Amino acid sequence: MVDTFYLHLEFTGKNGWSINLPFLCTKCGTCCTLEDFLTAGKINAKPEEHPKVHAKLKALFEELGKMWEADESKYETYTMHNPCPFLVKNSCTIYEIRPDGCRLFPKTAFGMQSQDCEPLTRFRKMCAALKKGRTHTGTYYFTGKTMGSAKCDEPIKPSKFTQKQYQACVAKLRQAGMTDDELTLFNDFNGQNKSCVRTC
Numbered sequence: 493m494v495d496t497f498y499l500h501l502e503f504t505g506k507n508g509w510s511i512n513l514p515f516l517c518t519k520c521g522t523c524c525t526l527e528d529f530l531t532a533g534k535i536n537a538k539p540e541e542h543p544k545v546h547a548k549l550k551a552l553f554e555e556l557g558k559m560w561e562a563d564e565s566k567y568e569t570y571t572m573h574n575p576c577p578f579l580v581k582n583s584c585t586i587y588e589i590r591p592d593g594c595r596l597f598p599k600t601a602f603g604m605q606s607q608d609c610e611p612l613t614r615f616r617k618m619c620a621a622l623k624k625g626r627t628h629t630g631t632y633y634f635t636g637k638t639m640g641s642a643k644c645d646e647p648i649k650p651s652k653f654t655q656k657q658y659q660a661c662v663a664k665l666r667q668a669g670m671t672d673d674e675l676t677l678f679n680d681f682n683g684q685n686k687s688c689v690r691t692c
């Protein structure tokens with residue numbers, strides 16, 4: 493469950509321009525049902541701060557360790573068919589202290605290959621639509637906060653385009669399946685919301 497990452501695309505040529513394409517996690521919880529929650533890393537809290545969470549994890553790892561030693565295939569079946577124990581009603585009950593692997597997913601080597609995250613499938617299509625036939629470079633950035641938050645960790649990389657280029661991008665992205673919520677975030681990440689002033 494990531495907050496947001498985005499791809500900053502730069503198109504080279506006589507009049508170079510650029511655009512930010514953000515990923516919008518819908519918090520559907522699907523990635524929390526994948527077996528890799530076990531390798532998502534340590535939770536972001538000390539044992540004394542969240543003793544119950546640490547105790548639950550300790551008990552789970554001990555149980556899984558015994559299961560692995562007794563019967564490897566039983567362990568594999570368990571991890572394949574059981575969601576993360578902190579997922580309740582499709583919601584992470586330790587969201588603020590979830591492991592870094594959870595925070596970054598799907599922007600991880602494993603995550604970017606995933607076929608289980610619907611917004612990621614759309615994101616890939618949208619990337620392809622923007623890049624098609626254009627010489628470009630692309631850089632990914634991660635932000636732990638969604639746009640609109642005053643506590644945004646780092647400023648979003650400025651993008652540069654004409655309104656004609658922007659509208660052409662929106663049309664391509666819509667064709668690729670961009671949702672209304674994703675369009676709102678796209679506008680935010682490219683300074684196209686009402687509170688932003690652009691000169692181009």
Ligand code: SF4
Nearest residue numbers: 517518520521523609
């Ligand atoms: S599967 Fe994708 S959209 Fe769903 S919670 Fe995970 S990262 Fe978010």
Ligand code: SF4
Nearest residue numbers: 524529576579584594
């Ligand atoms: S800790 Fe939270 S975000 Fe991570 S897999 Fe479990 S429910 Fe999902």
